[in-house]
């Protein structure tokens with residue numbers, strides 16, 4: 216299918232775009248998919264590289280411990296190893312991604328049904344799905360957390376199910392562990408705010424329908440893939456929002472053995488039926504909350520067909536401890552939802568940004584809300600409460616800060632908490648929060664709770680005591696002229712007014728740097744007074 220009939224790139228075209236931008240690392244040496252592949256890419260996230268240095272890794276020569284060679288390549292990080300990669304897939308500069316999401320959600324476009332599709336160029340059914348080396352077992356699915364995971368696991372999935380009542384499809388990114396050439400176990404989160412597909416499962420159960428049709432799609436066109444992890448309201452068809460992102464309909468084709476529509480230009484489609492009666496142990500698996508999910512009963516799926524392009528590439532997401540590809544892909548998708556909720560749905564005008572804290576905490580726990588200076592306290596608290604309760608599994612700790620605090624700099628947040636927050640007045644804890652996505656849930660522990668903090672300035676404060684910007688910039692020029700080590704300015708790197716500062720003090724500081732401090736001495740001498748104690752404040756007229 217050519218580009219004329221669609222307004223969005225497929226995975227192959229996306230990888231070519233990444234290569235052109237220097238964002239694709241190709242690995243041709245043999246790599247063991249189970250013990251080497253994910254650890255190699257993991258070094259990007261734990262090896263002290265800056266975010267812009269991360270790349271997508273395309274593995275062309277995949278093996279396993281048994282010496283098997285796989286013909287299908289695997290790509291990790293292709294959708295979101297960093298924001299530049301996500302922005303390439305989005306077809307929008309990083310600072311326009313938020314607006315693109317907003318527009319797509321407001322203007323969904325229904326998919327277009329096509330008769331023939333590249334994702335069905337090769338069809339594997341029946342006996343061809345059975346036996347070692349066949350079916351799922353021929354796919355080079357990597358192990359994500361070697362040493363802990365019990366199975367090669369599909370991670371970069373778009374799992375499609377249909378609401379048996381409304382007929383609306385859902386598409387979510389859920390992991391699925393390989394169990395046999397024709398069987399895998401899918402894990403859909405059952406918590407509040409969890410998987411949309413689980414609600415379909417429950418409806419099938421309630422209707423006495425033992426088998427739920429399911430299609431696990433690997434390697435969707437990026438604009439479709441991005442919808443998998445997105446937290447849209449239940450009942451919204453993600454493929455329509457993907458059409459909104461693409462600015463035209465997403466081509467879909469009827470799956471071969473289940474009554475579902477799948478994205479036509481995807482790489483691989485695994486079709487089958489989820490058993491709504493029996494469950495099967497799945498995991499351990501390294502989870503996106505940064506701990507290993509322990510074994511639990513999840514949904515077995517019997518595979519009825521695997522279809523794929525002639526030359527498929529299989530994507531795999533790097534997840535587990537954040538930052539990771541999983542946290543980048545979710546962060547860029549979720550933050551716009553939070554901001555739109557606070558600004559548009561709740562009508563809180565002073566909110567400038569919502570940041571989901573990423574390293575180690577993994578987005579769902581700590582939310583930083585950037586508030587305009589002078590925002591009424593009541594509005595700050597509405598924003599804190601609104602962010603805490605927007606989604607059932609997000610916003611356990613919410614912190615309001617002003618615009619000069621970099622929400623990605625934990626030191627700056629501590630700074631705001633240390634100097635701008637009075638714990639007795641500015642901190643609240645609230646009871647009754649679900650455990651959300653995290654290791655405690657694994658142990659069935661009791662309820663969690665919520666912590667809200669207003670770390671905004673409550674009034675004018677004296678300036679930040681660093682040289683003013685102009686002096687720091689001039690000194691940076693000298694630094695560079697001297698050939699000293701490369702600087703990476705860390706905000707705040709210059710002093711600025713926090714509201715309590717007078718023009719007279721500016722004038723005195725100007726005289727001082729001009730070498731005229733003696734003039735300042737003459738001015739202050741004229742203000743000498745008696746009858747007061749030291750440290751009595753003085754404000755020039």
Ligand SMILES: Cc1cc2nc3c(=O)[nH]c(=O)nc-3n(C[C@H](O)[C@H](O)[C@H](O)COP(=O)(O)O)c2cc1C
Pocket residue numbers: 370371385386387388389390391402403404405408409410411412443444445446447503532533534541542544545
């Ligand atoms: C790499 C990755 C793996 C994920 N694994 C799961 C999973 O196994 N089960 C699950 O319910 N959600 C998982 N999620 C989160 C869901 O994709 C996310 O909650 C999404 O909103 C689900 O879509 P839905 O609302 O249509 O169900 C994962 C997300 C990513 C990025």
